[in-house]
Structures are given as structure tokens and as C-alpha cells.
Amino acid sequence: MATASSLLSEDKFLCSVCLDVFTKPVTTPCGHNFCSACIHKYWDGRDTCQCPLCKRIFSQRPELQVNTFVSELAAEFKTLVQVKASTPDPQLPGTADVLCDICSEMRENAVKSCLTCLVSFSEAHLEPHQRVAGLKCHVLLDPVKNFDDRMCKTHDKTTELYCRTDRAFVCVLCLKTDHKSHNVVPLEEEYEAAMAKRDEAMANIQKMTQSRYEKIAEVERSVYVSQAEAQKEKEASVQVFTAWRRQESL
Known part of the structure; x- marks a missing residue:
């Protein structure tokens, strides 16, 4: 699997014939x-029943049953991918890599944007907001790409609040009109909640991933042991047969 911070390797769940995630996976006698x-379908188009991977030929067409264990793993793989794809981006809409508005020559990346000043600042130019008493009360967020998107179209004020009921950015004046009885929180609080939800989702994915890795490793060890035991039995049978032939020849 690709990573959701290291999802399972996807090729473990791909059918080598259709190159897609297993659907009703079955296991051939060769494993x-x-x-x-x-x-x-692969066997229907050939005179002999041969494994597409190891090319082992079967004298008779094997009766195959769905491998429920592999089927469950493949289903959980699909779930992990869907969870990863649906995990919301913790950044609020309109945030991205932004350049400092104060830098004059070589503009550095902004580290914060001020919703009060409607300006983005690099580390050096942000210093007054951390020192001057009158600036410390300004609302600072991660860099905002387009301040126009942060302006309330009705009241022409910055949207410092987030309405969870309507999932919209609102200004303080909106609370007195359309969003009066809605669940409205400060923008910073909504951002932190989105980050916490993201972290929880990723932690769950990693936990599920680790569990799947352990199951796959267990299956691989089981297959290896079974093959080793089969080889030992084969060698023992050959030795018995050889000893019998020697006795027959005496």
C-alpha cells in the first residue's frame, strides 16, 4: 500500500492478471x-492449467475456494485507502504557501497572516506582532493565500469566526443576522479541531496498518514453514525409497 504514513504495500493486494485489488481471491495449490x-478466465483460454506467476502446471484443473483471509485483508486495504482519501485537509480553505507582503527584494515565505492587518509576514517581519502590546491582540493564522476570500461579502469585514452549522466563514456582524442561533466558534478553534481530527484519523490508519502488517507477516511465516516441512517430507520419502531399493537389490 502506499503510505498513509506507510500504508500496506499495494502490490500485496493486486491480482497479477487484472492488476487490480483482489475480488473474491482464490489460492492455487502453489500458493x-x-x-x-x-x-x-486465464485457464479457459489455455490447453493446460498453469499458474500465471510460477508457471507450475497442474495435471487437473484445481477446485479453488475463496480465500477468506486474503479477502478480508483486501477489503480492509480498500477501506484504508478510502479513509486516507476522505481525511479532511487540516488547513482552512485558502491557506497555502504564501510570500511575505513586507519583504521588498527577495520575498521569503510567510509564517503567519494577520486577519486584522490583512497582511502576511515572514519570521522576521512578524516580530512586532509578538512584541508590541497593541499588535498582540491581532488574529494570527497560518499563511492565507487570498485575503479577498476572507472578507465577508455582506459586511465587508474580515471573517474571524467559523459557523459549524452552515460550514462557512463569518464576521462578528453575521452573528446578529443569519447566524444568530448557530454554532459559531473562533477561527483558531476550528483550525485546531480540524488538526486534532486529522491526527486522530492518521493514528487510526497507522494502527490498522500495523495490525495488517503483522497478519501478513504471520501468513508469510506460515507459508514458509509449510514449504520447508513439505520439502523435509519429500527428502525423507526419497531416502526411504532409496533404502528400500537397496534392500531389493541385495
Whole structure:
């Protein structure tokens, strides 16, 4: 899987025939997984039943059953990808890499934007807002790309509040009209809530990812042990047969 901070490797859940995430995965006697429809269609078009990956030929067409374990893993993989895709961006609308409005020659990236001054500042030019008493009360946010989007079109004032009821940025005057009884919070509070939700979602994804890795590692170890045991049994059978032939020849 790609990463949602390291999602499972996607190729573990891709059918090598259709190159898509498994649908009703089945396992061949040689231990490889394919979509049920894909492997049967693959065999229907050939004279022999051969594994598309290792090229092992089966004397008879195997009766394959859906591998419920792989099926569950593939389903959870799809869920992880959907969660990752649907996780909201913690940045408020209109925020992005922004240049400082004060720098005159080589403009540096802004570290904060002031909704009171409607100006974006680099680290150096932000210093007065951290020192001067009259500027400390200004509302500072992560850099704002377009201040026009932060202006209330009705009252021509900066939108320092967020209406959770209507999911809209509003100004203080809006509270007296259309948003009077709505759930309205300061912009900074909504930003912090969005960040917390993002962190929680990513933590859940990482927890699910770790669990899937452990299951896959367990399956791989089981397959390796089974193959090793099968090889030992084969070697033991050969030794028994060889000893029997020797006795027969005496």
C-alpha cells in the first residue's frame, strides 16, 4: 500500500492478471492468489492449467475456494485507502504557501497572516506582532493565500469566526443576522479541531496498518514453514525409497 504514513504495500493486494485489488481471491495449490474470475478466465483460454506467476502446471484443473483471509485483508486495504482519501485537509480553505507582503527584494515565505492587518509576514517581519502590546491582540493564522476570500461579502469585514452549522466563514456582524442561533466558534478553534481530527484519523490508519502488517507477516511465516516441512517430507520419502531399493537389490 502506499503510505498513509506507510500504508500496506499495494502490490500485496493486486491480482497479477487484472492488476487490480483482489475480488473474491482464490489460492492455487502453489500458493499464489488471484481473483476467482481472473484465474478461471486465464485457464479457459489455455490447453493446460498453469499458474500465471510460477508457471507450475497442474495435471487437473484445481477446485479453488475463496480465500477468506486474503479477502478480508483486501477489503480492509480498500477501506484504508478510502479513509486516507476522505481525511479532511487540516488547513482552512485558502491557506497555502504564501510570500511575505513586507519583504521588498527577495520575498521569503510567510509564517503567519494577520486577519486584522490583512497582511502576511515572514519570521522576521512578524516580530512586532509578538512584541508590541497593541499588535498582540491581532488574529494570527497560518499563511492565507487570498485575503479577498476572507472578507465577508455582506459586511465587508474580515471573517474571524467559523459557523459549524452552515460550514462557512463569518464576521462578528453575521452573528446578529443569519447566524444568530448557530454554532459559531473562533477561527483558531476550528483550525485546531480540524488538526486534532486529522491526527486522530492518521493514528487510526497507522494502527490498522500495523495490525495488517503483522497478519501478513504471520501468513508469510506460515507459508514458509509449510514449504520447508513439505520439502523435509519429500527428502525423507526419497531416502526411504532409496533404502528400500537397496534392500531389493541385495
